[in-house]
Amino acid sequence: MENKIRVLRAEKGMTQEDLAEKAGVTRQTIIAIEKGKYVPSLELAFKICKVFNKKIEEVFNY
Amino acid sequence: MSYKTFKWVRIFMAMFIAATVSIAVTIENAYLALAAVIVGMISMLLIKRNVKEVLVDEMVKSIAGKSALMAYSITVPVLALLSLVFMFSNLKERGSDMYNLGIILSYIALAQMFIYSFFYYYYQRKYGRDGE
Numbered sequence A: 001m002e003n004k005i006r007v008l009r010a011e012k013g014m015t016q017e018d019l020a021e022k023a024g025v026t027r028q029t030i031i032a033i034e035k036g037k038y039v040p041s042l043e044l045a046f047k048i049c050k051v052f053n054k055k056i057e058e059v060f061n062y
Numbered sequence B: 001m002s003y004k005t006f007k008w009v010r011i012f013m014a015m016f017i018a019a020t021v022s023i024a025v026t027i028e029n030a031y032l033a034l035a036a037v038i039v040g041m042i043s044m045l046l047i048k049r050n051v052k053e054v055l056v057d058e059m060v061k062s063i064a065g066k067s068a069l070m071a072y073s074i075t076v077p078v079l080a081l082l083s084l085v086f087m088f089s090n091l092k093e094r095g096s097d098m099y100n101l102g103i104i105l106s107y108i109a110l111a112q113m114f115i116y117s118f119f120y121y122y123y124q125r126k127y128g129r130d131g132e
Helices: A005-012 A014-021 A028-036 A044-052 B003-026 B028-047 B058-088 B097-126
Strands: none
Touching: A005 A014, A005 A028, A014 A028, A014 A044, A028 B058, A044 B003, B003 B097, B058 B097
């Protein structure tokens, strides 16, 4: 599973810590998702998409 | 309180408990050891409440679950094997310390299996094993 979180975060000028806080997870989880080492649950994926105001297919690719 | 501060406080508390328990063992005072552990546990609970950042999320829980399964998969067979070795190597001396140790280890392995089965069944029911 690939994702564009790093790009979207950079576009918004958001740090990993900011995103973690808004998604309600730890910074380590955001780092792992960005690196593709951890596949988030559907709930967390939707939360991340909501932060960026994007559809799930615009953030995650399978 | 930030997560960084919490990490330092956690290390300090662990050191405090370790030092107090060591002193308690040296002066042979079980109450002091017990008090240190209880004070440490209560303090950690109170401190955790003041941490504003997220400490546990789905990835942490996932890692914890995998670690727990791995720990279970290793400890139960090892305990069972050790208990068999202790019991069968001391069959002629039933009631000896080593034989009793084997029995104790086998009961610990059984208790772990029971706890694991109980929670496995509980979570299976919680998440609907029949697909209902």
